[in-house]
Amino acid sequence: MHALIDVKHPAVAKIGVVLIAVALAVLPFALVGIGTAWVRITNLAILYVLLSLGLNIVVGFAGLLDLGYIAFYAVGAYTYALLASPHFGLHWPFWVILPIGALVACFFGVLLGTPTLKLRGDYLAIVTLGFGEIVRIFLNNLSLPVNITNGAQGIAGIDPFRFGTFSFATTQRVAGVTFSGPVKYYYLLLIIVLVVIVINLRLQDSRIGRAWEAIREDEIAARAMGINTRNMKLLAFAMGASFGGVAGGMFSAIQGFISPESFVLVESVNILAMVVLGGMGNIWGVILGALLLSFVPEVLRYTVGPVQQSLFGRTLIDPEVIRMLLFGITLVAMMLFRPAGILPSALRKRELESGRTT
């Protein structure tokens, strides 16, 4: 986590980290004050952070444009749903299923990676896009002759996470404080996302991460320097996919219901937009991008209507329409004024610089 810490003022940095930790810890209670929906929105935003960090390994580090990333989310979600729902009558514990989901997604990552090793840029984008759609169409149609995925109806009644008698779905009062289901999930998600951030930071600042970045910068030079580009690309696909698989499993449990509709192409594009907007290859930028693109549309959802009411006395334009319009304009403006993202990768270099001159 050194990138968070201002090296010149370690004391200030420590206070900063403590403040952030406290803020993150009390956040759900503040959100409950505004409305319970906001805790759910925050949880979904954290899931998007997870997905963006996974995609960032493929797109940001290794430079492989992947437009079908949502497929791994789907694979993770369905793995969880099939192993913990009345659909097959299986109710395995989540700490068993999540690693399985990660492994299955990992396998699918390699499955996508192998035939695309020689492709780059536009061509890779088209193949990955097709892959994402194939997975979704399979999920839609694997109900006949043997009902595996229950087709377009999706799978309902998916188990929430449980530790023995402790369930993440129920509301509990501990020492006079109410912990609702979403609040409990929030803390679990927070822990998982912190672990994933640490993994990402460590990978980036390692022999593996440098090899990925070398492939992104110049594949021929990378090979000439002795990097096995085939293995490294497959590793990037596999790592990225496994994060997607974990996020998918969490999504399944939190929602309790999944269907192929949740895994459409627009979702892949949305996650890619988060990565690009935040700054490809910059972990903090990607997190910021994911949070912004998750929250801004929701904030607009709740503000566009009332603002029109107060300005004009009535609703002139359907809030849903204007919301997407504002969102689109924001994206276009961002790409015009900060084409490398909010926190471009080069900023990270400056952090490195200040860290290494000591």
Added chain:
Amino acid sequence: MSGNELLIAQGITKRFGGVQALSEVSFTIREREIYGLIGPNGAGKTSLFNVLTGIYPADAGRFTFDGRVLIGLKPNEVAARGIARTFQNIRLFGNLSALENVMVGRHVRTHATVFGAIFRTAGTRAEERAIEKRGYELLEYVGVARRANDLAKHLAYGDQRRLEIARALATDPRLLALDEPAAGMNATETAALRALLERIRQDGTTILLIEHDMKLVMSICDRVLVLDYGKKIAEGIASTVQKDEKVVAAYLGGDIELDLKRA
């Protein structure tokens, strides 16, 4: 003579469609030698490099490096065997710092796995420190240490050329193959480069050098191979090759030094 032969090329042939880029080129590079590879533009020098380093497969012929046959290896396997190269049109990792570029070069000699990287095991941390230390040493060795934390793409042209050499040296090569390292350099930079190449040789690395700067080639190379239209037309000690009729003819009958010395 055998025993200190590092690289033996036998009948290397390469065609691109109807173009005979290399036809039956054979030569031998001895250990701790600076071996020059010259010829007019389009003579096949860079093609020879690309075949040697596994970027293209040869149509015929074979390389024997350090007693082992090289044919059919991928570029990364060639690098692992101990041949490192630079590129005619500099191919650095532009958005990585100079130091990181050299650290990438250590990849092939280090072993950290994903698990080592994630859990920061003691072994990985020690290896990482060693990689960084070696990176700095090599930057100092080639003289770009003061730019260690600048992005490679922001370095001055001459520094980029030297950084490429440092990155290649980071792979611990037995043979360092340099594709026009002096291209675009002024007289002072070229002099510094010559000193660097001498030092690399003294420190035990054999050098294969493609270069158009004849003054540099003639002053530094022990032996020279001359290619023209993909064929070997002369090989031997620089001063002898220089007087060879075929070589003079290949360079349009002109004075080699005047015709080919660049900027």
